[in-house]
Amino acid sequence: xxxxxxxxxxxxxxxxxxxxxxxxxxxxxxxxxxxxxxxxxxxxxxxxxxxxxxxxxxxxxxxxxxxxxxxxxxxxxxxxxxxxxxxxxxxxxxxxxxxxxxxxxxxxxxxxxxxxxxxxxxxxxxxxxxxxxxxxxxxxxxxxxxxxxxxxxxxxxxxxxxxxxxxxxxxxxxxxxxxxxxxxxxx
Amino acid sequence: xxxxxxxxxxxxxxxxxxxxxxxxxxxxxxxxxxxxxxxxxxxxxxxxxxxxxxxxxxxxxxxxxxxxxxxxxxxxxxxxxxxxxxxxxxxxxxxxxxxxxxxxxxxxxxxxxxxxxxxxxxxxxxxxxxxxxxxxxxxxxxxxxxxxxxxxxxxxxxxxxxxxxxxxxxxxxxxxxxxxxxxxxxxxxxxxxxxxxxxxxxxxxxxxxxxxxxxxxxxxxxxxxxxxxxxxxxxxxxxxxxxxxxxxxxxxxxxxxxxxxxxxx
Numbered sequence: 467x468x469x470x471x472x473x474x475x476x477x478x479x480x481x482x483x484x485x486x487x488x489x490x491x492x493x494x495x496x497x498x499x500x501x502x503x504x505x506x507x508x509x510x511x512x513x514x515x516x517x518x519x520x521x522x523x524x525x526x527x528x529x530x531x532x533x534x535x536x537x538x539x540x541x542x543x544x545x546x547x548x549x550x551x552x553x554x555x556x557x558x559x560x561x562x563x564x565x566x567x568x569x570x571x572x573x574x575x576x577x578x579x580x581x582x583x584x585x586x587x588x589x590x591x592x593x594x595x596x597x598x599x600x601x602x603x604x605x606x607x608x609x610x611x612x613x614x615x616x617x618x619x620x621x622x623x624x625x626x627x628x629x630x631x632x633x634x635x636x637x638x639x640x641x642x643x644x645x646x647x648x649x650x651x652x653x
Numbered sequence: 654x655x656x657x658x659x660x661x662x663x664x665x666x667x668x669x670x671x672x673x674x675x676x677x678x679x680x681x682x683x684x685x686x687x688x689x690x691x692x693x694x695x696x697x698x699x700x701x702x703x704x705x706x707x708x709x710x711x712x713x714x715x716x717x718x719x720x721x722x723x724x725x726x727x728x729x730x731x732x733x734x735x736x737x738x739x740x741x742x743x744x745x746x747x748x749x750x751x752x753x754x755x756x757x758x759x760x761x762x763x764x765x766x767x768x769x770x771x772x773x774x775x776x777x778x779x780x781x782x783x784x785x786x787x788x789x790x791x792x793x794x795x796x797x798x799x800x801x802x803x804x805x806x807x808x809x810x811x812x813x814x815x816x817x818x819x820x821x822x823x824x825x826x827x828x829x830x831x832x833x834x835x836x837x838x839x840x841x842x843x844x845x846x847x848x849x850x851x852x853x854x855x856x857x858x859x860x861x862x863x864x865x866x867x868x869x870x871x872x873x874x875x876x877x878x879x880x881x882x883x884x885x886x887x888x889x890x891x892x893x894x895x896x897x898x899x900x901x902x903x904x905x906x907x908x909x910x911x912x913x914x915x916x917x918x
Contacts, residue, residue, distance in 0.1 A: 498812045502885025509822050509882040516820045523818055571840050581842055585835040620830045627823035
């Protein structure tokens with residue numbers, strides 16, 4: 467008797483939970499997304515933190531920030547050999563390639579690139595901050611997962627999404643920090 | 654009709670030639686370049702490609718077609734049957750006959766289905782594009798006037814706003830990143846505007862870099878593809894929702910349509 471009572475209570479609780487997860491508006495939104503076809507709906511599916519950033523329009527409430535950063539930090543992977551500073555020449559190709567880094571869409575880099583956007587921070591002369599372990603790690607982490615330092619940053623998470631492997635991330639890091647890279651050419 | 658198709662073929666070939674010649678110069682200001690391209694068309698052909706698409710649409714509009722052998726002259730775009738003057742300025746809107754909020758392209762399709770008897774799957778995308786160019790040409794340079802009023806329109810606007818901020822895909826993107834947060838700046842060489850600044854006020858437009866007519870749905874599809882999200886199927890709700898959101902915001906910003914069909918890069 468008592469067992470049944472507990473089970474019933476649990477069922478009600480569960481039902482309540484599923485209801486509270488989707489408001490009628492969210493259900494209507496999902497219906498609209500589905501009407502766009504299965505491929506659209508598939509690529510519009512969000513991970514929980516993409517959903518959070520959308521819900522709060524990229525401005526997370528302060529109390530959610532520490533756990534968010536912690537989750538994102540755990541997603542960062544490093545090259546097997548532990549070297550975070552790779553080959554700047556390979557990094558340049560990855561930085562430029564629209565299907566890989568596509569960094570020129572928003573950032574300057576090599577000052578000779580005419581087609582650089584200006585939505586992101588300009589990166590000409592980025593290497594002026596040196597190549598201390600802290601600078602290298604900060605740069606690597608930022609490229610691999612921009613949300614681990616800045617919640618809901620407008621910059622995408624290249625490593626987390628597999629667009630750049632850990633080794634490739636190290637190459638892009640070198641393109642920004644290596645004194646021989648055109649990013650840091652004396653002008 | 655035959656003559657016109659030949660003309661269009663000729664002009665499109667000309668356009669392709671011009672754009673090839675152009676890519677070698679690497680133009681740096683996209684707006685000035687579009688203006689220059691437009692002038693070249695005016696001088697060499699005397700007519701703009703967008704005007705040719707509209708002329709094609711005008712023929713399709715008046716012609717008796719489909720299983721019911723009727724024209725589209727009884728199609729009501731919200732101002733009364735066959736009233737095209739300014740029709741685009743108040744779209745998307747709710748239509749009682751289909752019980753849906755429809756944008757211009759979706760409305761053309763639903764008229765082709767209800768008035769002409771076409772089955773949705775046999776409607777050619779190119780016909781809808783030409784018809785869109787024609788109907789839009791009757792709203793050239795008019796003030797945009799999209800104000801969601803009915804519950805259906807308000808719901809669609811809210812869905813559009815939510816899609817606008819919906820971060821997804823492996824680039825973690827949404828519309829707002831470029832078109833709100835960084836409006837006024839550039840993605841590569843392209844200046845980016847916000848809806849309040851009038852984003853969406855030049856479509857349908859001829860894009861000389863693609864040498865094609867793009868409707869607003871084509872343009873939204875292109876945006877989604879460039880941020881790694883598969884484009885929705887044409888005439889589906891995401892397009893209608895985003896259109897009503899952008900055009901309502903453009904209305905709040907007191908924007909006008911450009912020359913329609915527009916002429917852009």
